Amino acid sequence: MIQFPNAKINLGLQLVEKRPDGFHNLVSCFYPVGWSDALEILPANDxxxxxxxxxxxxxxxxxxxxxxxxxxxxxxxxxxxxxxxxHKVIPMGAGLGGGSADAAFTLKILNSTFDLGLSDEILQNYARQLGSDCAFFVKNEPVLAVEKGDVFEEINLDLKGWHIVLVYPNLAISTAEAYAGVVPRTPEKDLRSLLKQDPITWKNEVVNDFELSLFPKYPVLGELKEQLYQMGAVCASMSGSGSTVFGLFSGNQPENVSFPAEYSVWQGTL
Incomplete structure (x- = not known):
């Protein structure tokens, strides 16, 4: 069986507090996108x-x-x-959850191939043992992620028909490096409430807290965000703790998509 583990973006990412176990509590909306790896699993004789x-x-x-x-x-x-x-296509250290998706899809393929009969909830519990956001890819639908990013609340958010451009500037940022520079804080505004508003209001409201420490360290990230706005994006942001910057566009895809050849760029419709 072959399947195509897909990436996700973070629509807002609020780092709330550091936990006693060393992880951070966060609030973020995980949203699936079509940038995908390819994963094949077959029974073997040896x-x-x-x-x-x-x-x-x-x-x-x-x-x-x-x-x-x-x-x-x-x-x-x-x-x-x-x-x-x-077959690896989604860049690593990019904030897109590619490795987590691969793990979750492995669980799902094995469950189907060998008729294990495991429910989504059971698969999510196994996925949580592999990584904080692995469980998201079991159901692979928009959620509000809380705690370590492995506890999910339903969210009514539909961006179907919106165009997205994702740009990875060939710069891998490890999770450890990203978290080393953050200062957790109580959010001034509730992310769920912000996401209920029209996306045209998200520009200065739905933010990724990692940008505060990573943009000064890696100016190219802020430059990419500004470029996406100049291209007509309604909302642009860094995704997760990695270095991919995405822009959301209403209506047709932008015509002036141009980035350095060494960058990885994916665009499509949500």
């Missing part, structure tokens, strides 16, 4: 294997979250050997 292609992925293959997801279920359900191949 030893299980995991191979990679596309963008280079650091570390040993069997340290990959996809393999860890397989091992997690294998321990409890005595899964047979598999052949797994991941």
């Amino acid at each position: 030893e299980p294997s995991f191979t990679l292609s596309g963008l280079p992925v650091p570390g040993e293959p069997k340290q990959n979250l996809c393999w860890k997801a397989y091992e997690l279920l294998r321990k409890e359900y005595q899964l047979p050997p598999i052949k797994m191949h991941l």
Whole structure:
């Protein structure tokens, strides 16, 4: 079976407080987008294997979250050997949740392939063991994420028909680096309430708190945000704790999409 693990963006990201366990409580809207990897899993007759292609992925293959997801279920359900191949397209350190999506889709494919009969809730609980935002990709629909980003509340938000441009400036920012510079604070405004308003009001209201420390350190991020506004974006922001900057456009896609050749750019309709 082959599926296409997709990325997500953060519509607003409020860092509320540091937790006793070292993580941070946050509030953010996770929204799926179409930039995708490709993941194939097939039963194997011999030893299980995991191979990679596309963008280079650091570390040993069997340290990959996809393999860890397989091992997690294998321990409890005595899964047979598999052949797994991941073609990596979503950049890493980009704030798009690509690795988390790969892990969650691994769980979903294994559940389907081997008829495990696991509910979405059970799959989410397994996904939470792999990473804070992995569980989002089980249902893969807009949510308001709270606590570590692994507890979800329903949100009535539909951006269907909106155009999005995502720009990754070939700059990987690790989660540890991003969090090292933040100062948690109580939000002045409720994100859920802000997202109920027309997106034309989001420009100065729906913000990503990581921008405050990362934009001075990496000026290219602020420059990209401004460029997207100059192209006609209604709202532009950094996504997650990584370096991708996205712009939302109402109506037709912008005609003047031009970025350096070394950047990765994806655009499509939500």
